Amino acid sequence: MTGAVVTGLGIVSPTGLGTREYWSAAVEGRSAIRAITRFDADRYPARLAGEITGFVAEDHLPGRLIPQTDRMTRLALVAxxxxxxxxxxxxxQHAAFDMGVVTASTSGGFEFGQNELRKLWSQGGQYVSAYQSFAWFYAVNSGQISIRHGMKGPSGVVVSDHAGGLDALAHTRRLIRKGTPVIVSGGVDAALCPWGWVAQLASERLSTSDxxxxxxxxxxxxxxxxxPGEGGAILLVEDAASARRRGVPGYGVIAGYGASFDPRPETGREPGLRHAIDTALRDARVTAEQIDVVFADAAGLPALDRVEADALAAVFGPGGVPVTAPKTATGRLGSGAAPLDLAGALLALRHGVIPPTVHVRPDPAYRIDLVTGAAREVPLRTALVLAxxxxxxxxxxxxxxxxxx
Known part of the structure; x- marks a missing residue:
């Protein structure tokens, strides 16, 4: 065993708090999509979300952290x-500079920022919390996790929207290779507040169905x-030699990574997703035939779904590999979506089960083998996660x- 090994999972999902609850719901195809309750969404065109229920921050965190944080960071700290x-x-028990934190963020602490801006406008600047200086910021999860656990090694935050969770894990892998033995990584987002909701509506990608x-x-x-949804996954990534010394096999190895950027549509050039896939396969030194399952990005818009399906068909052949999108049960969780998918992929490899894509009746025109209806039991060795x-x-x-x- 060599490379960057995932030895720990911390999952906070609309379908379950903790790995066992999340995985059970994913395999059974239980959905958490429902009407928003965290604020009054009746006046907005989109009114559904994947909300986390049953989470009481005070049950898990010291009281001093509550006024410093909003829901996003509390979830990340617990994860x-x-x-x-x-x-x-x-x-x-570890040297402070041997541990780092690299997370991804799509929106930062929008809920905290909204609350403090309300105080500014309605009461005046003297009522704004001093914690506003960092609690709204994209890097707040990395900062609070590192402070809580005394982690002073290489750290940072990656901001590339829903792709950020994979990019953060890839950067973690680089840091592991450079000598940092332990890194906390992944992503958690929670922007289910009016300010965050309006920001997401601006993308014109949200469903308006009730x-x-x-x-x-x-x-x-x-x-x-x-x-949209809230939550994600935080992963403990460890140098393989460190894991071996501790006698921990881990969930799996981050074996390959690829990234690309789409050209502007008016250029007429090809989208970049296939290049990212090809790069990840080369980096992992595997062929398309060796990929046993794909956890899809699953944008939910016809044009973007077509790009993804065409890339998969080009790499693996039409229907050439099982594809799944468990996020249809949770919603898209911002920067938390891809780390949750990667955690799901590792659990799928461990248990030999592909969780289903709920609600969907796949259009044959997409030419992919989408796992729907019920979970599929099949031997699994290697998985590809897209974002x-x-x-x-x-x-x-x-x-x-x-x-x-």
């Missing part, structure tokens, strides 16, 4: 705690946008099952 526990790592089973339908003839961000970001990561110690 990081769970990832460390899952990996069996006590940060106090039917939870018919709002987010990638690769379906009725596709008309996606449903795309608004504006043209494309990322692809290959993960391989862990080898026995």
């Amino acid at each position: 990081a705690d769970w990832a460390l526990d899952d990996a069996g790592i006590d940060p106090s 039917d939870p089973a018919g709002a987010y339908l990638p690769f379906d003839a009725s596709a008309a946008g996606h449903v 795309r961000g608004y504006g043209g970001f494309n990322s692809a990561v290959v993960v391989r099952a862990a080898e026995p110690i």
Whole structure:
């Protein structure tokens, strides 16, 4: 076993808090898409979301952190705690500069920012929290996790919309290769507040359907946008030698990565997703035939779904590999979507089960083998995870099952 090994998972998902709950819901095809309750969305054109329920931050975090953070960062801190526990790592037993934090963010602490701006406009500047100086910022999750656990090694934040989670994990892999033994990575977003909602509506990619089973339908003839959600996954990524010394096989290895950027549509040039896939396969030193499952980006818009389906058909052949998009049950979670998909891919490799894509009746014109209806049990060794961000970001990561110690 060599390379960057994922030894711990911390999952906060609309379909379940914790790895066991999330995976059970994913395999069973349980959906969390429903009407928004976190604010009054009646006046907005989109009114559905994947919300996390049952999360009480005070049950998991010290009181001093509550006024410094909003829902996004609280979820990220708890997910990081769970990832460390899952990996069996006590940060106090490691040198501070041997541990780093690299996360992704799509919106930062929008909820915190909105609340403080309300105070500014209605009460005056003296009522704005001093924590506003960092709590709204894209890097706040990385900062708060590093402070909580005394992690002073190479750290940072990646901002490339929904592709950011994979980009953060790829940067983590680079840092592992350069000598940092332990890095907390992934992404958690939570922008289900009026300010965050308006920002997402501006993309013109949100579904306006009020039917939870018919709002987010990638690769379906009725596709008309996606449903947003909150949450994601934080992963503990470890140097293989470090994991081996601890006798931990881990969930799997981050084996390959590729990224590209789409040209402007008016140029007439080809989209870049296929290039990202090809690059990831070459980096992992695997052929298309060795990929057992693809976790799709699944934009839910016909033009973008066509680009993804065509790229998959070009690389693997029409229907040449099973494809799944568990995010139809959670919504698209911003920068948290791809890390959650990667965690799902690692769990699929471990259990030999491909979770289904709920709600969708695949259009045969897309020429992909989309797993729907029920989970598919099949031997799995290697998976490809795809993510795309608004504006043209494309990322692809290959993960391989862990080898026995």
